[in-house]
Amino acid sequence: MSTFQAPKGTYDLIPPNSATYLAVREAIAAPLRTSGYGYIETPGFENVELFARGVGESTDIVSKEMYAFETKGGDRLALRPEGTASVLRAALEANLHKGGNLPVKLWYSGSYYRYERPQKGRYRHFSQVGAEAIGAEDPALDAELIILANQAYRSLGLRDFRILLNSLGDKECRPVYRAALQEFLRGLELDEDTRRRIEINPLRVLDDKRESVQEQLIGAPMLRDYLCEACKTYHEQVRELLTAAGVAFEDDPKLVRGLDYYTRTTFEFVHDGLGSQSAVGGGGRYDGLSEMIGGPALPSVGWALGVDRTVLALEAEGITLDVPAATAVYAVPLGEEARRVLFGKVTELRLAGVATDFAFGGKGLKNAMKSANRSGARLALVAGERDLAEGVVQLKNLQSGEQTAVALDAVVEEVQRTLG
Numbered sequence: 001m002s003t004f005q006a007p008k009g010t011y012d013l014i015p016p017n018s019a020t021y022l023a024v025r026e027a028i029a030a031p032l033r034t035s036g037y038g039y040i041e042t043p044g045f046e047n048v049e050l051f052a053r054g055v056g057e058s059t060d061i062v063s064k065e066m067y068a069f070e071t072k073g074g075d076r077l078a079l080r081p082e083g084t085a086s087v088l089r090a091a092l093e094a095n096l097h098k099g100g101n102l103p104v105k106l107w108y109s110g111s112y113y114r115y116e117r118p119q120k121g122r123y124r125h126f127s128q129v130g131a132e133a134i135g136a137e138d139p140a141l142d143a144e145l146i147i148l149a150n151q152a153y154r155s156l157g158l159r160d161f162r163i164l165l166n167s168l169g170d171k172e173c174r175p176v177y178r179a180a181l182q183e184f185l186r187g188l189e190l191d192e193d194t195r196r197r198i199e200i201n202p203l204r205v206l207d208d209k210r211e212s213v214q215e216q217l218i219g220a221p222m223l224r225d226y227l228c229e230a231c232k233t234y235h236e237q238v239r240e241l242l243t244a245a246g247v248a249f250e251d252d253p254k255l256v257r258g259l260d261y262y263t264r265t266t267f268e269f270v271h272d273g274l275g276s277q278s279a280v281g282g283g284g285r286y287d288g289l290s291e292m293i294g295g296p297a298l299p300s301v302g303w304a305l306g307v308d309r310t311v312l313a314l315e316a317e318g319i320t321l322d323v324p325a326a327t328a329v330y331a332v333p334l335g336e337e338a339r340r341v342l343f344g345k346v347t348e349l350r351l352a353g354v355a356t357d358f359a360f361g362g363k364g365l366k367n368a369m370k371s372a373n374r375s376g377a378r379l380a381l382v383a384g385e386r387d388l389a390e391g392v393v394q395l396k397n398l399q400s401g402e403q404t405a406v407a408l409d410a411v412v413e414e415v416q417r418t419l420g
Helices: 019-031 049-058 060-065 084-093 141-155 174-185 191-199 212-214 230-246 307-316 335-350 365-374 385-389 406-420
Strands: 045-047 066-069 076-079 103-114 127-135 161-167 264-272 279-285 300-306 329-332 355-357 377-382 393-398 403-409
Touching: 019 103, 019 141, 019 307, 045 084, 049 060, 049 076, 049 084, 060 385, 084 103, 084 127, 084 300, 103 191, 127 141, 127 307, 141 161, 141 230, 141 264, 141 279, 141 300, 161 230, 174 191, 174 355, 230 264, 264 300, 264 307, 279 307, 300 307, 329 335, 329 365, 335 355, 335 377, 335 385, 335 393, 365 377, 377 385, 377 406, 385 393, 393 406, 403 406
Parallel strands: 329 355, 329 377
Antiparallel strands: 045 076, 066 076, 103 127, 127 300, 161 264, 264 279, 279 300, 377 393, 393 403
8 A cells, every 4th residue: 555645536547447538638639630720738837927817816716716826936826717818828838829820729738737626527636638729709610619519529429418508698799788787786695705706707607506596596697688789699699500510509598607707608518417517618709818818809709628527428328439458469478489589479469550468577478468458459479499499489368268380470461360
């Protein structure tokens, strides 16, 4: 037993389960790679102010959940709690928006950190794949991102998820709604923290999951009734594009998401098999975020999908991904000369693209064959002194037990033929 354990609210990804997480990341990224999105990677920590300005000081993420610290040099940094602000900061710093080809389309994958009460589907360290399209205001771009996320989930075999859709308006119509909502909320019986939120960002109160709050929100003014004509038209175009693409969605007038930077289109992917932590991903348009963090006006849209929760969704639907075994061929040498020869064949097979492993540590035949079976390999290469004297190795099918002698110079070709 080790002296140390993973910190509370975190987890280790270890084989064989880690292969499923890798497959999920690849499935989410695959549609992005074929749609003009380039990969970006940002540091695991950023200046605290980046998140305070972008995500919003009134959000739980910044006020309660962010891991913030001061460096020896006196810098105030924070482990990244989300990806969008970091990606936009990196794009601005590199002047990607000045390349003359907008939108700048980026995708990323990584770990994020929030100090939350650990529970199934909600961890203090979690993994996401995200996508951002920076510098264009176009309902087709909003629709494209929703369609790509839907495509990724469908490719994994998921069926029992729903897409919730709403519009949060813009700087023209939201202030009018904000004032009406504030007036309504001030008349409710709410705790001091929530009352403070009414003055800073009242839309966040709509996102409060407590039953005592939700009961009082019945009859609250809805943003859809305050949208200006431009926002109504924009939102209807997004809806029409999704419908034309055959992507089902549900209009949810109370959907606001948990970050301050969203404008207009906002959406969430939820899975009803996950209990209270039903959101598996989401995103929306954030037309003012660039200006919030000191950049030019760059209307943008994006999403992040949770790898951890997507894996839980697969489990809830009883879906097992067809993940190829880490090893297809396992080499078992009997004697020193066989070790030298078979190790060379292992290298040849790997160079030919065949996943191959070797019985390291001088194991006897019995233990080496147990290791071969545990590895998940379909074939074993076995050779002893007599085999080498005849210029062959034994190729054994670990499923059927059938064994044939193969000439040393034909091993790679025969293995590839047998594996198909």
